[in-house]
Every structure is written in structure tokens, then in C-alpha cells.
Amino acid sequence: MNIRLQRAVLALSVPVLALVLSVLVISLVLFLADDPIGAVWQVLRTAPAERNWANIIDKTTIYYLSGIAVAIGFRMNLFNIGVEGQFLVAALMAAFVAGEAWLPGYLNTGVAIIAAMVAGGLYAGIAGVLRAYRGVSEVISTIMLNAVAVGLTAFITRELAKSATQSNVSVVQTKLIPEESWIPNISIGDGPASEIYGFVVIAVVAGFVYWFMINRTRFGFDLRATGQSLTAAVASGINVKRMTVVAMMISGAFAGLVGLPYIFGEYHSYGSTFPAGLGFTGIAVALIGRNHPIGVALGALLFAFLDEQSNKLQIDAGVSPEIVKIMQGTILLMVVISSEVVRRYGLRLEQQHVARVLAQRDPASPPAEGVEGAERVKGVDGDGTHAATTLPATPGAVRDADDQPEEAPL
Amino acid sequence: MTQAVPHPDGASTTGGPPDDLAVQLRGIGKRFPGVIANDDINIDVRRGTIHAIVGENGAGKSTLMKILYGVQPPDSGTITINGRQLSLSSPADAIKAGVGMVFQHFMLADNLTVVENVVLGAERLHGIGRAARREIMRISDAYGLGIEPDRLVEELGVGARQRVEILKVLYRGATLIILDEPTAVLVPQEVEELFDNLRGLKQEGLSVIFISHKLDEVRAVADEITVIRRGTTVTTVTDPRSVTSRQLAELMVGAELPSPSTETSTVTDTVLLSVRDLTLPAPDGRPLLDAVSLEVHRGEVLGIAGVEGNGQAELVEAIMGMRPGVTGAIELAGVDISRSSTLDRREAGIGYIPEDRHRHGLLLDAPLWENRILGHQSRPPSSSRGLIRSRAARQDTERIIEDYDVRTPGPNVLARALSGGNQQKLIVGREMSSDPILLIASHPTRGVDVGAQAAIWDHIKTARRNGLAVLLISADLDELIGLSDRIEVILRGRLVGTFDPASVTPEQLGSAMTGATSDEGQAVTA
Numbered sequence: 001m002n003i004r005l006q007r008a009v010l011a012l013s014v015p016v017l018a019l020v021l022s023v024l025v026i027s028l029v030l031f032l033a034d035d036p037i038g039a040v041w042q043v044l045r046t047a048p049a050e051r052n053w054a055n056i057i058d059k060t061t062i063y064y065l066s067g068i069a070v071a072i073g074f075r076m077n078l079f080n081i082g083v084e085g086q087f088l089v090a091a092l093m094a095a096f097v098a099g100e101a102w103l104p105g106y107l108n109t110g111v112a113i114i115a116a117m118v119a120g121g122l123y124a125g126i127a128g129v130l131r132a133y134r135g136v137s138e139v140i141s142t143i144m145l146n147a148v149a150v151g152l153t154a155f156i157t158r159e160l161a162k163s164a165t166q167s168n169v170s171v172v173q174t175k176l177i178p179e180e181s182w183i184p185n186i187s188i189g190d191g192p193a194s195e196i197y198g199f200v201v202i203a204v205v206a207g208f209v210y211w212f213m214i215n216r217t218r219f220g221f222d223l224r225a226t227g228q229s230l231t232a233a234v235a236s237g238i239n240v241k242r243m244t245v246v247a248m249m250i251s252g253a254f255a256g257l258v259g260l261p262y263i264f265g266e267y268h269s270y271g272s273t274f275p276a277g278l279g280f281t282g283i284a285v286a287l288i289g290r291n292h293p294i295g296v297a298l299g300a301l302l303f304a305f306l307d308e309q310s311n312k313l314q315i316d317a318g319v320s321p322e323i324v325k326i327m328q329g330t331i332l333l334m335v336v337i338s339s340e341v342v343r344r345y346g347l348r349l350e351q352q353h354v355a356r357v358l359a360q361r362d363p364a365s366p367p368a369e370g371v372e373g374a375e376r377v378k379g380v381d382g383d384g385t386h387a388a389t390t391l392p393a394t395p396g397a398v399r400d401a402d403d404q405p406e407e408a409p410l
Numbered sequence: 411m412t413q414a415v416p417h418p419d420g421a422s423t424t425g426g427p428p429d430d431l432a433v434q435l436r437g438i439g440k441r442f443p444g445v446i447a448n449d450d451i452n453i454d455v456r457r458g459t460i461h462a463i464v465g466e467n468g469a470g471k472s473t474l475m476k477i478l479y480g481v482q483p484p485d486s487g488t489i490t491i492n493g494r495q496l497s498l499s500s501p502a503d504a505i506k507a508g509v510g511m512v513f514q515h516f517m518l519a520d521n522l523t524v525v526e527n528v529v530l531g532a533e534r535l536h537g538i539g540r541a542a543r544r545e546i547m548r549i550s551d552a553y554g555l556g557i558e559p560d561r562l563v564e565e566l567g568v569g570a571r572q573r574v575e576i577l578k579v580l581y582r583g584a585t586l587i588i589l590d591e592p593t594a595v596l597v598p599q600e601v602e603e604l605f606d607n608l609r610g611l612k613q614e615g616l617s618v619i620f621i622s623h624k625l626d627e628v629r630a631v632a633d634e635i636t637v638i639r640r641g642t643t644v645t646t647v648t649d650p651r652s653v654t655s656r657q658l659a660e661l662m663v664g665a666e667l668p669s670p671s672t673e674t675s676t677v678t679d680t681v682l683l684s685v686r687d688l689t690l691p692a693p694d695g696r697p698l699l700d701a702v703s704l705e706v707h708r709g710e711v712l713g714i715a716g717v718e719g720n721g722q723a724e725l726v727e728a729i730m731g732m733r734p735g736v737t738g739a740i741e742l743a744g745v746d747i748s749r750s751s752t753l754d755r756r757e758a759g760i761g762y763i764p765e766d767r768h769r770h771g772l773l774l775d776a777p778l779w780e781n782r783i784l785g786h787q788s789r790p791p792s793s794s795r796g797l798i799r800s801r802a803a804r805q806d807t808e809r810i811i812e813d814y815d816v817r818t819p820g821p822n823v824l825a826r827a828l829s830g831g832n833q834q835k836l837i838v839g840r841e842m843s844s845d846p847i848l849l850i851a852s853h854p855t856r857g858v859d860v861g862a863q864a865a866i867w868d869h870i871k872t873a874r875r876n877g878l879a880v881l882l883i884s885a886d887l888d889e890l891i892g893l894s895d896r897i898e899v900i901l902r903g904r905l906v907g908t909f910d911p912a913s914v915t916p917e918q919l920g921s922a923m924t925g926a927t928s929d930e931g932q933a934v935t936a
């Protein structure tokens with residue numbers, strides 16, 4: 001089989017395998033909890049109403065942006081847990097800039113979006129600089145920056161609210177954005193409940209930009225190369241420190257978009273009731289989507305769908321809505337497990353393919369036993385002694401009996 | 411193949427093995443889907459002998475050793491150890507049967523002492539206290555291993571570490587010791603010490619299986635030599651003194667042999683690379699590089715000889731701009747590049763074949779065409795104006811596959827799926843593809859088979875004829891002597907001597923490498 005086709009088939013087998021495994025595990029959980037298994041799957045199989053679809057698409061948009069932001073870091077082996085903090089800072093920045101309305105109409109919107117991305121990027125850049133020049137793990141620093149962001153945005157919001165000349169002090173929020181700078185919602189049916197955020201268009205564009213940047217540009221190549229092998233990246237001339245900072249900043253800039261559908265499509269200001277937790281969902285969504293622009297979209301859709309169905313599960317099937325969290329966790333685990341299993345299987349297939357093609361093409365050549373991946377991996381067995389693992393080497397050609405020397409010519 | 415193992419005792423597959431056989435392998439076969447790794451392997455190892463197994467990379471030695479060490483079960487054939495036919499299903503079984511394996515890459519915990527390393531994982535034998543220590547010293551004395559029990563492993567030289575590995579398997583009760591390429595990391599003097607140790611083991615009645623490429627060494631130490639080619643035993647030589655290395659090598663490859671001999675000198679007066687007073691301080695004491703100065707001319711191959719860990723890796727990385735903190739001047743074709751980035755140096759015309767192709771040379775999980783781009787991201791044909799040109803990169807990869815004889819179904823295959831030799835040929839092809847003026851080749855033929863080795867030598871020679879300057883770092887003294895126009899010896903970060911490859915012997919180089927002839931007059935290994 002053609003190697004690229006084979007890879008595509010393998011890639012598709014990951015979600016199928018994961019889905020089957022997830023259904024099994026979730027059914028088992030339901031069984032152990034004495035919940036109605038059939039009813040749960042029945043609810044999940046029924047198509048959502050139009051109104052629910054609007055909610056699902058809205059949430060998908062937000063989860064997707066968050067997932068893409070995390071995926072950019074993942075591509076370089078950076079674990080940006082700070083999308084949460086970055087999007088809070090950015091959303092506040094967007095609300096502030098748009099609320100001040102220095103420019104008219106959509107010009108104002110555009111500037112506010114850019115300001116949000118810059119704010120998110122700079123905030124993430126702190127972790128990038130710490131990682132690149134001081135060796136601080138970005139996991140630690142972004143977690144702490146999340147905590148800082150929560151406090152910081154709350155403080156600034158309060159300060160802004162004071163100066164926003166509002167009589168009603170119980171509502172802590174920034175100035176309302178003028179209506180001419182809102183991003184209009186798109187209707188997918190009847191009534192205001194069937195409208196989705198216009199920001200969905202920007203999310204699609206963001207997905208395309210992500211794909212193009214990663215796969216088509218030299219910068220994306222450098223980013224992936226650094227993620228795959230730091231040492232090889234250094235030897236190839238990539239400035240790894242700069243890449244770390246830049247990748248982190250771009251991740252933060254995308255994170256800056258996460259809260260904007262709310263700002264421009266729903267709340268039109270940043271206040272103390274602004275939703276939280278979106279950045280963490282992004283981590284799960286990026287993992288499920290294997291950092292692929294379309295995969296992340298599907299992962300976001302799945303999570304949004306399950307979120308939306310949790311009420312129905314409670315009403316129609318009588319199970320606790322928390323089952324949705326269990327489902328999301330299970331699916332995440334199963335995707336990670338199946339993609340690793342499929343990756344190893346695919347690698348083995350490929351090594352065999354290479355060996356076979358070479359054996360057919362050139363039976364007189366020495367067998368290519370040293371398929372390196374299989375050769376190098378060494379493990380430690382139970383006795384503490386060293387054993388090469390049982391990863392199969394895939395040696396090459398069949399012996400050609402006619403090619404042997406008669407007797408030892410010695 | 412019926413007469414493949416002419417054995418003096420006339421051992422046959424039908425009769426029981428004679429008493430003096432430590433190991434008898436009969437008709438061992440191992441298939442992987444689509445391919446055959448081992449086919450009808452027959453080997454007799456007599457007790458109290460050193461039995462060498464030689465063969466090209468990929469001939470099936472590793473698979474055979476994995477079978478003998480219980481890592482993989484054979485599909486067919488029998489393994490008889492000390493007269494008992496066994497089926498080994500794990501290394502634990504093999505250890506129980508008295509088989510011990512010393513891997514090429516040492517598996518020692520640097521931050522533990524020798525005693526701790528030996529006892530680790532075998533605590534049940536003699537505990538971890540005084541009894542274990544006594545046993546270790548007993549073994550060390552019995553076989554003349556000269557173990558220093560309380561030293562930290564990180565303080566030990568390569569040779570001493572290897573003795574610890576041997577002691578480890580002896581401690582676990584091995585009577586048959588398999589050594590996989592044990593001399594690859596040693597200098598000639600250390601090799602002699604190792605051989606003395608092996609002879610000691612032999613005298614005590616232990617058996618040794620010795621896997622190697624280096625035929626001179628095999629002939630020097632082995633009592634019998636079995637040659638493996640393409641998964642099967644070609645012949646067993648019962649008197650190593652009756653064959654020449656060349657004959658053995660021809661048995662291994664089944665064809666006429668290439669040699670790395672140089673042709674007429676193409677050295678010119680034009681200095682292409684000039685390095686002056688290159689120094690790299692270490693955080694603790696002795697600098698990693700100490701005022702290294704050298705020049706490489708157009709059309710010249712400058713060889714750097716040295717025991718591993720004496721600054722060669724640092725020298726290369728300093729010239730490539732991969733090391734912060736380097737002082738001194740580096741000029742490439744008259745232009746000062748000592749402040750340039752690695753990318754700028756590459757663009758200025760340095761091709762780089764790294765020492766460790768897996769860590770520095772390749773993205774193993776990326777297709778070959780992406781590996782073609784690596785290190786050439788900024789240059790056509792793989793990229794232009796910041797965008798990756800995947801089609802052009804694929805086409806150019808196909809050119810490399812063709813010109814450099816990379817054995818692969820195509821450019822979309824993952825780098826990991828290729829054998830080491832083919833990976834290395836791809837790297838050589840890539841580094842030569844943008845017409846470099848200087849090639850830094852660090853162990854260019856390490857771990858590749860004889861065929862690929864000859865091809866790589868040819869490419870280096872051709873490039874040298876075309877006016878390339880080559881800085882060649884190698885642990886293979888034959889390769890250095892064969893390819894270089896001049897050899898510098900590096901010891902503890904300093905260049906300590908210049909040799910003419912036309913007149914120098916490996917022994918002389920070995921002495922210089924260990925400092926035996928240097929002004930400090932004391933042999934220091936690693």
C-alpha cells in the first residue's frame with residue numbers, strides 16, 4: 001500500500017478505536033453506578049434541537065480557539081497551561097480598548113482584537129522568556145501566571161468600573177462597547193435563541209492560519225523540528241531560545257482570541273461574571289485533536305456537544321450531569337492511548353514495508369537489519385539486568401542460497 | 411550450506427553435543443513478516459574458548475544474540491547450553507542458564523559506586539552488604555579485573571567501566587559471556603588490557619562470545635571465528651592464524667573489499683578554515699578546549715584523532731556555533747564567523763555530519779523529505795521567501811536517494827524506518843547538496859555497514875578532489891589514516907601532536923591519544 005494512504009487510514013483508525021473503547025468504558029462506569037445504560041446512549045444519539053445547536057456551535061468556537069492556542073505550544077513540546085490566564089488578560093484588554101472606542105465602528109473592533117492578541121502574547125511571553133533564558137518550566141510559570149491573571153483582571157476591572165462613571169456599583173464591569181463595534185450574530189434558524197456568534201468566522205480563519213503557519217512556512221518547520229528534537233534543531237541552526245519565546249507568544253496571541261466571542265457577541269463588556277475555565281478545556285481539546293487543525297475542531301465539537309447534552313441526560317435519563325465530565329475524561333484518555341498504539345503499529349508497518357520493498361528490489365543487498373528504532377531501545381527487565389526490548393527488528397533480504405561461497409576458501 | 415560448521419569433533423545435529431561444548435546452536439531461524447533475519451544458523455562454542463562472531467551490520471548478529479539472550483524466541487532450531495537443551499523466553503531465563511551479556515553501550519548508573527552498580531538488581535544473591543562486597547573482590551581478583559569497589563562510576567574511564575560490566579555478569583553467575591562490539595569505545599592499549607582479561611576468563615573455564623567488526627582484533631584474541639552473512643553462518647574458522655583479515659572481510663561481504671586509501675594529494679595553499687586559540691572553559695577546572703589552533707586548506711582532509719571525551723565533540727560544536735562561551739577566532743574563507751549563528755555558518759558553506767545522527771542529524775519521526783530540509787530551511791530548493799517548498803524538497807530528496815544510493819522506497823518514508831547506513835547516506839547527501847566549502851564529518855561511518863562505509867568514503871574523497879576542505883573526526887584509526895592528509899591528536903582539549911598518515915601507525919597514534927608520549931608523560935585514558 002502507498003505509504004501516505006496507509007498513514008491516512010491509520011490516522012482515521014485512531015478516533016474509531018478511541019470511540020469504541022470509550023463507549024465500552026463509559027458503559028462499564030454506568031453499569032457500576034447502576035445507571036440506565038441504554039437510556040444514556042439513547043439521549044446522546046438524539047439530535048439536539050436548533051436552539052441547542054446554536055449553543056453547541058458557540059461553545060465549539062470558543063473551545064476550538066483555546067485548543068488551537070494550546071496546540072501551538074504542543075507542537076514545540078511546550079505545555080502552555082496558561083491559556084486560561086492569557087485569555088482573561090486579553091479579554092479584559094479587548095473590552096477596555098473597544099469600550100473606550102477611540103476609533104469608530106469595526107475599526108474599533110479590529111484594533112481591540114489586535115490589542116487582545118498582543119496582550120495574550122505578551123503575557124504568555126513572560127513564561128517563554130523565563131523558560132528560554134532562565135530554564136523555568138513553562139508548566140510551573142504558566143500555572144502561577146494564571147493565578148496572577150485572575151487577581152490582576154479582577155483588580156483592574158474594579159478600577160475601570162470605578163472610573164466608568166456607573167451609578168450602579170454592584171455591577172463590576174468595564175464600559176459597554178458601542179453597538180456599532182459589536183460583531184453581529186449569525187442566525188441559523190428562527191428567533192434569537194438560534195443565533196451563533198459571528199466570531200465563528202474568525203475562528204475558522206484562525207484555524208486556517210494555524211494550519212498554514214505550521215505546515216507551509218519555514219517558521220512552522222522550525223517549530224515542529226524543535227518540538228521533535230531539540231538537539232537536531234540546534235544542529236540545524238535553529239535559534240531554539242528565540243523559538244521558545246516566539247512560539248509561546250504566538251500561542252498566547254491565539255489564546256487572546258478565546259474570550260472575544262463573549263466580549264463582542266454577548267456581554268459587550270468585561271465583568272466579574274466573565275466565564276472561566278476555557279483555557280483548561282483547550283488542553284483536552286488539543287490532545288483529542290492531536291494538534292491537527294481539523295482534529296481540534298472535532299474535539300471541540302465533541303466537548304461542546306457533551307456539555308450541551310448534560311441537562312438532557314439529567315432530565316431524560318435521570319443520571320447526574322457529572323457523567324459528562326467522566327465521558328470527556330474517558331474519551332481523552334482513550335484518544336491518547338489509541339493514538340500511541342496506532343503510532344507504534346504504523347511505525348512497525350512502515351519498517352516492514354521498507355524492508356520488503358528493499359528485499360524485492362535488490363535481493364543481493366545485505367539485509368537492513370539495523371532498523372534503528374528497534375535496535376536502540378533497551379529496557380531493564382524484572383531482574384534489573386539489561387535486556388533489549390522485544391520491539392521487533394525488521395531485517396531485510398531473504399538469503400540467496402546460490403550466492404554462498406562453496407566451502408571456506410581457507 | 412551443509413558443511414557450514416566443520417567442527418573438529420565432528421559434532422552433528424543428530425548426536426548429543428560433546429561435553430566440552432558450552433553452547434550449541436543448531437538450525438536457528440528467525441523470521442519477521444516479509445523477511446528472514448536468521449536462517450539455519452549453526453554455531454558451536456567450546457568451553458574455555460573465545461569464539462568470535464563477525465559479520466556486517468545487518469547480517470543478523472544482533473538478532474542471533476537477542477535469541478541467545480532470551481529477548482526473542484527463535485522460530486526454529488535448538489539452543490543447547492552446557493549440554494541441556496533450553497527454550498529461553500526471557501533474559502532472566504538466559505541469566506539462570508549462565509548466559510551474560512555486555513552491551514556496547516554501558517548500562518551503569520554514573521552516580522553510584524562500582525559495588526552499588528554490580529549489586530543493583532541482584533540483591534538476592536549476596537545481599538548488599540559485606541558479603542556482596544567480598545564476592546565482588548573475589549571475582550575481581552580471580553579474573554584479574556582490578557576493580558576499585560568504592561569509586562563512583564562517573565570517575566572511571568571507559569576501560570574500567572567495561573570491566574565493571576563484565577564483573578556484573580560474572581557476579582550473576584554467567585559462564586558464557588557475550589560481548590557486543592566491546593572494543594568500539596577503546597583505544598589500542600585498552601583493547602590489549604581487555605584481551606588479557608578475556609584470556610583470564612578463558613583460563614578459568616568460562617566461554618566468551620565476542621562480536622566485532624574489527625578483524626585484526628578478532629584474529630588476535632579469538633580461538634575460533636564464525637562468519638555470518640545475510641542471516642546465516644558462512645563458515646567457522648578454527649585456526650584464526652590461518653586467515654588474513656582481508657580474507658575474513660571478503661567472507662563477510664562476499665565480495666571484493668574497498669579500503670579507505672587516499673589518492674594523490676589535492677591539498678592547496680588556500681586556507682579555508684582557520685581556528686585560532688579556541689578555548690571553551692568548563693565550570694569546574696580544566697577547560698574543555700584549551701587554545702586549539704588549526705587550519706584546513708582547500709582540498710585537504712584534516713583528521714582529528716583522540717579518545718572519546720577529550721574535546722572532539724566540543725571542538726566540532728564550537729566551530730558550528732552550537733556552544734556558548736567559546737573564545738578565540740574562527741575564520742571561514744577569510745571571513746570571521748566566530749560571532750555568527752549556527753545558521754549563518756551553515757549558510758556560509760559549512761556542511762555538518764554530526765556525531766550522533768539520531769540526536770543531531772535527523773528528525774526520526776519525520777519523512778525523509780522533511781529531513782532533507784533540516785539545516786537547509788533557509789535555502790533553496792527546500793524553501794523560498796519563508797515558505798516551505800515541499801514538492802521541490804521531495805524532488806531533491808529523490809535526487810539524493812539516487813545519487814547517494816539511499817535504500818528506501820521513496821522520500822515519504824519516515825527516517826526511523828531506514829537502517830543506520832542509509833540514514834547516514836541521506837545525511838551525507840543532504841550536507842553535500844548545497845555545495846559546502848567545508849565539511850565537518852564527525853564519525854561519518856560509525857555504526858554503518860561496510861557497503862555504506864565505502865560509499866561514504868568515496869563521497870568524501872570525491873569532495874576533497876573537488877576542492878572541499880574536510881575536518882574529519884573519527885575513532886576509527888584506519889579510517890583516519892586512510893582518508894586524512896594530516897592528523898592532529900587531541901588530548902584533554904588540546905592538540906598535542908601532528909602526524910603524517912603516510913608514516914604513522916595506529917599504535918603511535920594510540921600512544922599520543924592516551925598521552926603516553928606527551929610532555930606530561932603519563933598515560934591517561936578518557
